[in-house]
Amino acid sequence: MQNIVQDISYNVSDSGFYGEFGGAYIPEMLYANVEELRRKYLIIINEPEFQMEFNDLLRDYVGRPSPLYLAKTLSAHFGANIYLKREDLNHTGAHKINNTIGQILLAKRLGKKRIIAETGAGQHGVATATVCALMKLECVVYMGSVDIVRQAPNVARMQMLGATVVPAESGSKTLKDATNEAIRDWINNAETTHYIIGSAIGPHPYPDMVTRFQSIISEEIMWQIQEKTGKKYPDYVVACVGGGSNAAGAFYHFLNNDKVKLILAEAAGKGVNSGHSAATSILGSKGIIHGCMTLLMQTEDGQIIEPYSLSAGLDYPGIGPLHAHLIKTGRAKVYAATDNEAMLSVIDLSRGEGIIPALESAHALAILGEIGLKKQDNVVVCLSGRGDKDLTTYLQYIEKNNIKL
Amino acid sequence: MLSIRQTILNKGNNILNVYFTAGHPTLESTELILKALSESGADLIELGMPYSDPLADGPTIQQSSEIALRNGQTIKNIFKQVNNVRSHIAVPIILMGYLNQVLQYGAEKFLQDAQAAGINGLIIPDLPMEIFERDFQSLFKKYGLEISFLITPMTSDERIKQADKISSAFIYIVSQSSITGKKGGISEKQIEYFTKIKSMNLKSPSLIGFGIHNRETIDIANHYSNGAIVGSAFIRAIEKKEIWLRLFLILWILCATKLILLLFRIFSSLKFSFQLENTIGQLNFS
Ligand SMILES: Cc1ncc(COP(=O)(O)O)c(C=O)c1O
Numbered sequence: 001m002q003n004i005v006q007d008i009s010y011n012v013s014d015s016g017f018y019g020e021f022g023g024a025y026i027p028e029m030l031y032a033n034v035e036e037l038r039r040k041y042l043i044i045i046n047e048p049e050f051q052m053e054f055n056d057l058l059r060d061y062v063g064r065p066s067p068l069y070l071a072k073t074l075s076a077h078f079g080a081n082i083y084l085k086r087e088d089l090n091h092t093g094a095h096k097i098n099n100t101i102g103q104i105l106l107a108k109r110l111g112k113k114r115i116i117a118e119t120g121a122g123q124h125g126v127a128t129a130t131v132c133a134l135m136k137l138e139c140v141v142y143m144g145s146v147d148i149v150r151q152a153p154n155v156a157r158m159q160m161l162g163a164t165v166v167p168a169e170s171g172s173k174t175l176k177d178a179t180n181e182a183i184r185d186w187i188n189n190a191e192t193t194h195y196i197i198g199s200a201i202g203p204h205p206y207p208d209m210v211t212r213f214q215s216i217i218s219e220e221i222m223w224q225i226q227e228k229t230g231k232k233y234p235d236y237v238v239a240c241v242g243g244g245s246n247a248a249g250a251f252y253h254f255l256n257n258d259k260v261k262l263i264l265a266e267a268a269g270k271g272v273n274s275g276h277s278a279a280t281s282i283l284g285s286k287g288i289i290h291g292c293m294t295l296l297m298q299t300e301d302g303q304i305i306e307p308y309s310l311s312a313g314l315d316y317p318g319i320g321p322l323h324a325h326l327i328k329t330g331r332a333k334v335y336a337a338t339d340n341e342a343m344l345s346v347i348d349l350s351r352g353e354g355i356i357p358a359l360e361s362a363h364a365l366a367i368l369g370e371i372g373l374k375k376q377d378n379v380v381v382c383l384s385g386r387g388d389k390d391l392t393t394y395l396q397y398i399e400k401n402n403i404k405l
Numbered sequence: 406m407l408s409i410r411q412t413i414l415n416k417g418n419n420i421l422n423v424y425f426t427a428g429h430p431t432l433e434s435t436e437l438i439l440k441a442l443s444e445s446g447a448d449l450i451e452l453g454m455p456y457s458d459p460l461a462d463g464p465t466i467q468q469s470s471e472i473a474l475r476n477g478q479t480i481k482n483i484f485k486q487v488n489n490v491r492s493h494i495a496v497p498i499i500l501m502g503y504l505n506q507v508l509q510y511g512a513e514k515f516l517q518d519a520q521a522a523g524i525n526g527l528i529i530p531d532l533p534m535e536i537f538e539r540d541f542q543s544l545f546k547k548y549g550l551e552i553s554f555l556i557t558p559m560t561s562d563e564r565i566k567q568a569d570k571i572s573s574a575f576i577y578i579v580s581q582s583s584i585t586g587k588k589g590g591i592s593e594k595q596i597e598y599f600t601k602i603k604s605m606n607l608k609s610p611s612l613i614g615f616g617i618h619n620r621e622t623i624d625i626a627n628h629y630s631n632g633a634i635v636g637s638a639f640i641r642a643i644e645k646k647e648i649w650l651r652l653f654l655i656l657w658i659l660c661a662t663k664l665i666l667l668l669f670r671i672f673s674s675l676k677f678s679f680q681l682e683n684t685i686g687q688l689n690f691s
Pocket of ligand 1: 240
């Protein structure tokens with residue numbers, strides 16, 4: 001018997017929706033730009049020449065394919081085969097560069113002279129500054145002033161690469177506010193500028209475009225898991241979710257294979273019900289954020305609630321529309337990890353495997369104990385980034401909370 | 406009470422449409438400002454529903470929204486405030502806000518309550534025309550509410566015609582591709598754009614807004630459309646006067662008896678509306 005799951009489409013519709021989520025709720029000032037992107041993005045990214053340039057850069061510049069690594073200590077600990085998809089080994093240290101390479105090639109073909117981006121953890125900002133240096137385009141990155149402090153190494157890297165980092169001072173001074181500022185810049189400079197959104201969020205076609213550029217992650221997992229296990233697919237794919245780009249990329253080629261369980265890890269911050277959380281799927285309801293209909297944290301008057309997570313990359317009150325749809329239809333399951341749980345996973349991976357993960361990625365490790373793994377299960381965890389940017393946060397947290405190493 | 410469109414058509418030109426954020430600088434000031442604007446001769450009033458994430462707005466409207474929200478402004482309270490002044494003032498009132506606010510309230514209930522409060526129309530910058538036609542147009546008709554859509558220098562002729570067709574109030578000509586509150590002069594390119602729109606002979610009246618902040622820009626708006634929309638410049642002017650309101654609040658707290666309190670209240674509101682008239686006077690509309 002056919003499972004119902006297979007009757008549901010997980011691809012974006014022509015009008016830009018994933019079920020009831022998605023769309024492009026944008027002011028008229030952005031219509032021309034977004035409409036141009038919508039008309040052209042598939043045509044451009046399917047051109048053989050684009051594909052060749054994209055793949056060459058991913059191989060020679062980013063260093064793909066990224067390894068799929070069987071983490072033995074973790075596997076012993078969880079009693080299943082835990083494979084880490086090593087996006088942390090990419091140039092610039094996270095999955096974010098897969099998307100910025102794609103979008104910069106697109107921006108060039110659209111004739112844009114100036115690039116803007118928002119960033120939370122700074123990984124997307126660094127990845128954007130990097131491709132702008134590579135392609136010799138002007139680069140302006142918006143970053144919440146709180147994030148500028150907690151992700152200082154990445155601010156220095158962006159400056160080193162020649163980008164201008166502009167602090168966002170409104171709201172909670174984090175990712176949401178940086179995104180607002182980037183959108184306002186885009187409104188003011190619509191003709192010259194391309195906005196490289198860093199996650200699977202924003203108005204259509206951004207969520208689909210970013211997902212396609214990140215889908216290289218699951219494309220590689222498919223053959224790598226076969227090579228390692230002899231099986232065609234893993235039993236689980238697990239990823240952390242801020243806006244949802246690494247998760248979307250890690251899930252993409254498995255969306256229609258319901259034998260692969262898809263697991264999202266959200267940031268619970270100080271606890272889902274503590275009032276200091278970014279667990280969007282639990283605390284959120286349907287509404288509009290940054291131009292798309294999705295799940296977001298909001299008051300009954302529709303005011304967006306300031307989220308909280310120690311992890312700058314997950315400190316976002318919304319979730320990409322694809323994920324809202326996956327959650328709503330039951331295709332993906334969500335778990336939430338607190339700051340503390342994520343920190344303990346950071347320490348475990350550092351000590352157990354010799355890999356210091358990004359705080360964002362550690363959320364995906366932190367929930368592995370909850371999903372009911374069995375002995376023979378092959379589990380792929382997307383290790384979305386490395387922890388260099390977080391070292392100060394880690395050391396401070398360990399000291400403040402008297403964590404015994 | 407005349408509709409928004411009829412108000413514009415009756416007067417024809419030199420329409421002044423003033424925007425301010427409901428609940429800024431204080432919750433109590435909203436009704437005062439509505440009355441003062443009406444008495445001072447504003448033709449239309451655009452009442453901003455403060456939003457946490459106003460994407461199309463510059464720093465002035467962002468800050469006024471933040472303050473209004475901190476003051477505790479809500480949509481229900483805005484409806485109440487409009488309802489309170491409705492019997493005193495005839496000027497059409499347009500609510501301006503973001504689609505999420507309408508959706509969370511419940512779209513139909515929002516429109517129903519807006520109508521009941523005496524609101525005439527809405528402007529929702531992030532509501533795409535296509536979605537309006539599909540999901541909202543009939544509800545707007547049902548509750549007798551008017552709507553205006555925005556056009557910008559980047560809007561195609563085809564879309565301008567669509568905006569003309571479905572805007573039941575007026576066409577909102579965004580003067581430049583920008584967020585609200587930009588200062589500065591008007592470029593030749595903008596004049597070309599205004600001229601083009603004028604020559605399209607649209608059936609809807611139109612008003613020019615965004616960056617209208619002094620005599621020169623108001624004159625241009627009056628020349629190329631039915632009038633001007635002034636937002637950030639008005640809010641900046643109110644803010645300069647806010648000191649009066651602060652003084653009033655301090656005195657209020659210090660006041661011992663109710664009688665003195667009442668006297669101060671009358672004094673201060675008079676003072677405040679006097680200041681408002683000055684403010685509007687400084688904008689030089691006639
Ligand atoms: C290493 C890393 N992982 C994950 C994320 C979260 O983003 P997304 O949900 O789009 O993958 C970020 C964002 O900054 C990041 O830097």
